[in-house]
C-alpha cells in the first residue's frame with residue numbers, strides 16, 4: 001500500500017548551527033500523534049548529512065535524504081558527490097531531477113534516469129521530481145511534458161523498482177512563488193501520472209507508488225491538497241525551514 005509522505009527540501013539554506021537547531025526543533029515537535037503513519041523525510045545540505053543522521057539515530061520518525069547525486073560512482077568530478085558516498089552516510093533517499101537542477105544545472109530526463117539507477121543500486125530510495133513550466137502550463141500541453149519526464153526518467157525500470165521510487169509533481173510556476181496549484185489542478189495531474197503508471201507497469205504498482213505534490217505547500221493549504229485521492233503527501237521547500245510550519249503540514253497529512 002502506498003505511503004503518505006511529507007518531505008522537506010532545505011535547498012542551499014541554513015548554516016550548520018541553524019541546521020542542527022532545526023533538527024532539534026523537529027525532534028521536539030514530531031510526536032507520535034503528529035506523525036501517525038506519515039513518513040517524514042528531511043533533505044538538508046549534503047555537508048550536514050553525517051551529523052544530522054547521527055543526531056537522529058534514536059529518532060523513530062525522521063528519515064534523511066540528499067538533494068542530488070552525481071551520475072557516476074566515483075572519479076575525477078571535483079566538487080561532486082556520488083550515491084555510494086551518500087549510502088555510506090546511512091541516509092535513506094535522494095531527491096533527483098528537482099526543477100532547480102534541471103533549470104540551473106542542465107539536468108535532463110536521461111541524466112535523471114542514470115541518477116535514479118545510482119540511488120537504487122546503492123539501496124537508496126529516489127524521489128523523482130517532475131513538473132511543467134508556466135509556458136508549458138499555458139500552452140495546454142503540460143501533461144505531455146510531465147509524462148515525457150516520467151517516460152524518459154523511468155526508462156528501463158521494472159515494477160519492483162517502483163517500490164523504491166517516489167514521484168513528486170512540482171509545477172515549476174508554483175515553486176517558491178507563493179502560487180499553489182489548486183487541489184483540482186494538482187489532482188488532475190496526479191491522476192494522469194497514476195494512469196500512466198498503470199499502462200507502463202500495472203494497476204497494482206500504480207496504486208502503490210506515492211505521488212507527492214510540491215509548490216508553495218504550507219500549513220494553510222496542505223489539508224485541502226492532501227484531501228485529494230491521488231495526492232499522497234508533499235515535497236515542501238520554504239515551509240520546511242520552519243519547524244512549526246513543517247510540523248503543521250505533517251499533522252495535516254496525518255489527519256487528512
Ligand code: PEP
Pocket residue numbers: 009170174175176177178214215216217235236237238239
Ligand atoms: C521545492 O522546491 O521542492 C518546493 C516545493 O519549494 P516551495 O515549497 O518553497 O515552493
